[in-house]
Amino acid sequence: MGPHHFAHLRAVADGLSIQASAQRYLGVEHGNAAMAAHRGVVQRLRSIARRAGDPRWRLVGLVIRGIEGDERPALADWAAANGLEGWSEAELQELYRQAFPAERRSARNQRLRQRQIEALRALEQLAAEAPKASDAIAAWFDPRLAQRLQSNGLLLLQDLQTVVARGGCWWRDIGAIGVTKARRIESYLQQLLPGASAGSDALPSLVSAAGALPAMAGVDRRPRFDLVPALPPGHNRADFAGIAITAGSDEQAIEQWVAARAGSQATARAYRREAQRLRLWAAVERGRSLSALSVEDCLAYMTFLEHVPERWISRRRAAPLGEGWAPFAGQLTLASRRQAVSIVASFFAWLVKGGYLVHNPWELVNRRTGDDMSVHALDSRAFEPAVWAAMLAWIESQPSSHSRERMLFLLRFTEATGLRASELTAARLSDLRPLGGRWAMQVQGKGAKKRIAAVPTQALRALQAYLEARGLPPLERAPGDAPLVASLTEPGSSIGYQSLYETVRAWLRQAMRWAPLTDAQRQTARKASVHWLRHTCGTRALERGAPLEVVQAQLGHADPRTTMRYAKAQLQRVQDGMEKAFGD
Template sequence: MKSSTYTLLRLGPHHFAHLRAVAEGLDVGAAAERYLGIEHGHQAVTAHRVVVEGLRAIARRRGDRDWRLIGLLIRAPEAGAKPTLEDFVAARELDGWSEAEVLEMYAEAHPEDQRAQRRTRLRLRQLELLKQLEQASSETPQLTDRLDGWLAPEMAQRLERTGLLLLGDLHDQIQQGGRWWSGIPAIGQTKAQRLRDHLYALLPHLAERKRHFAAAVASTTAESRAGVSSSLTPLSSPALPSSSSPVADVLEPVAETDAGAIEAWVLARAGAPATAKAYLREGRRLLIWLQTEQRRGLRQMRAEDCRSYMTFLAHVPPQWSSKANVAALSPGWAPFRGPLSVSSQQHAVVICTALFDWLVTVGYLSRNPWQMVNRRLGDDQAADALDTRAFTPEAWAEILRCVAAEPPSPARHRMLFVLQFVEGTGLRAAELLGAKLSQLKPHRAGWVMQVYGKGSRNRVIAVPSQCMNALQDYLASRHLDWPAATPAETPLLASALDPMAPITYPALYQTVKRWLAKAIRQSALPPHEQTTALRASPHWLRHTFGTRAVERQAPIEAVQRQLGHADPRTTMRYARTQIDRLQSEMEKAFGGESSNGKA
């Protein structure tokens, strides 16, 4: 077995904790594993000896005459079988004797153990010397300290080879959560846990911060929820009230705590599970921040707190972020998953403002401090304005050509239908997955479709002839005669194995990704266009509809209605993406003869 080394470069509180534990009787191996962060049990004796020798050298230089006591194993006196003085008196029936006479007889019967007394005095001197040396020589580890000053050389070198040089680097790595150690050679879960424990032994304030943070999280879910009838579980989406559950029964009274008020708001205003999840997440993030950073609750929040929270969202500290998807309150968990984009920051502010508006309306708060600050963040300067997440006409044509050229199969027929139908309707993936033939209706010379879409809202969309032709071909490939002999509840999009069975979103996502990637790689597109198109997801088909519709001069209000956008500003982004038209018009104005001043 390769011999391991342990070098004492800097003295910290953990070294003295190790020696005190040994002095109190803890096994050297257990103490070294707990306080010195050793990797293997066979290193314990070496590590202990190095600490003892290093501290003895410091004590000798100081002139401490008790330096030899450092590391000396002084057994505590064993508890003898001496009776108490009262028992001694009772046993010998000495009630009539004087105290002096009783003490004299007790001393003769049970003489003091001089060696035990000496051991007791030596242990007290040993512990006192450790205390004095710790006050004089111990350093407080800092996040900016190098790892090789506080860890065993083998471990420090292993971490440095992965780019971790400072204690702060190791702390940031641990904060990622999940299997944060996976990139470090020869480190498994057990060693990783030991290393983490050792780091927090060196930097106990970080461990205290994590415990304080966990307590704040727990308080947002474990507070009394008087007046709130919900089945919310910690950090999960709420069970929304059914249509038969009147909201008034949930909200009267609203709540007695901030956590309860947030849950009541979610129950009252969230119209879908995804919305409830987003509302609950943002409400709890705000409450945790208020409790841990500002030491106040929702009722005490001020306008300056709103501005501070917006700054916080723009620069989420590392300890608030866990990049891995770990369970709530487990090691590495935090309310965020990393830095927020500008759009995510704006979304959080909008939700928080809506929360406070509702709390004012129901009387839980007297005012909304968010109404006193400028909540607009503007555009993200780092965003790529050319990234429309829509296929160019050239890429779209190549995709259709490549898919159509594949041998006939149920999967190919389905993919052609998805591409042509969504390009002409702009349906969301969930809307397409839930669509049935009964939703298609003839109207005048064409067809329309009633869609049950986002926000649990119905809307009617136009179904152009391109889409109807694609649907007829797809139904024929499924051996369905529509509209004559096909059940009205037949799904528009079906399994490749069963023409009457719908498919799930994961199945649709994987199918679209696989076919698109295959078509793009087989296409004649330039490499840079292939790279862009390979990032595509099913939602790109909806963006492609919006972009093509605006390019072909469809009115914005018609595109908005077809897409089901509640806000026309959402639809206007497709108009802003018409760079080709912009280039053409500006070239007409300033290119060629116009640029020479000719009429």
């Protein structure tokens, strides 16, 4: 039992309601949950008292009435009001008892309450144990809430402390927890583990001249990445004369590579992010420049990516390179780690070709990571038909607004066309043209490559309804420079990529929360993002008999194996063949 359990029992003894005290000290909500938590605390402490041979165990949890209504004034106030300041303490006590004779029951209750408080203090000395960060969450939290936290990988108090300290909407993927309940959890956690939160910015952090963190026992300091020094070239740096890359430093080399190789803003962001992460890691953790990295360093970086230390994870709302900022937003998935290694390996290959480096150590490293054991091969990022229908129905039931109309358009149009988010934000109405009695549109895809995508009837109807909601004429007469997906604040401008991501995510989360779905469906769909709309298009098209090469062309896949990820026909053929061989 922890000190907060005894604080709860003392508060109840002092007259605070069980519901209010349980909410304040036990981290539970109200009603039956509060009463159940209270009874659990009482039973545990009574059991401890009985085992210790303390006869006062019956007083634990006993609600004593008739104390909080005593309206008698304090002795000093009463003496001052009656001009008795010069009287002795004994005389004042005698006069006070005559003026305010206590009823027998009230006096008995007062003595009983005093015994109860004394018993709680004695038992606290005997049984109270301060919570430790390494304790299991289930030992200190309500069982139902603990189960939700544990199902999301938060097993220990320190796990929860870490994600809370990191900030942001840490509760987003945990079922039945919103902003209000999250704040109560944070308050309760602070009560359990008082003091500085994990990763607190109150601890100053400096980078030494060698670029490494100063060693301090028990303190996990976040580096000041803005203070990482420029390190001298390493053994792998090529001679400066005659090279194709004119960069004089690793940072300049990164920018020249991004400018030369990135085909879009999204690609440029990904390239710059991964290269800068490696540069900072090399300086802070290894004290080396990029040209000094060896095969061992490459292997160490891959290990580092598998479990990013907390000091390398940014705090919420931290400005880039500002206080509390770090290069990572959280732990990386297997796919993210694979992408990171692939990008930095191609970066080093470019540096070698341009004469900036002599060798590429990444070529000597086994970069194969295998498949993610946590991802089931039958899992899909496409919405099931039942989930899709329930989600659409819920959004349609909401009050009409520009945001709702835009969301309905995005769902129906993207389901039928499979456009990427970047393709949606870049498109204009002039990109759509009639062709052979139907409609098609020009799309600027990955690598700035153009393709022609079909616009089926479902997508065309969704667009016409969306144009009407925006106050525009039908597509045939609509202004060609109007964006396909408009901003709510500036209707003449296209929605930004981040705004598109956030608005789709917000609508999907609301729909998943309130639509009539099973727990399993809701848990799966809670991970959905705008890219799921594209997967839904590919999956649904193949399920309805569209040829593989047609879906490949529509989605702009260079490799048909990418399109095959959406197909279940091959698996069905295997099932049919094995059923034919071994079925009844």
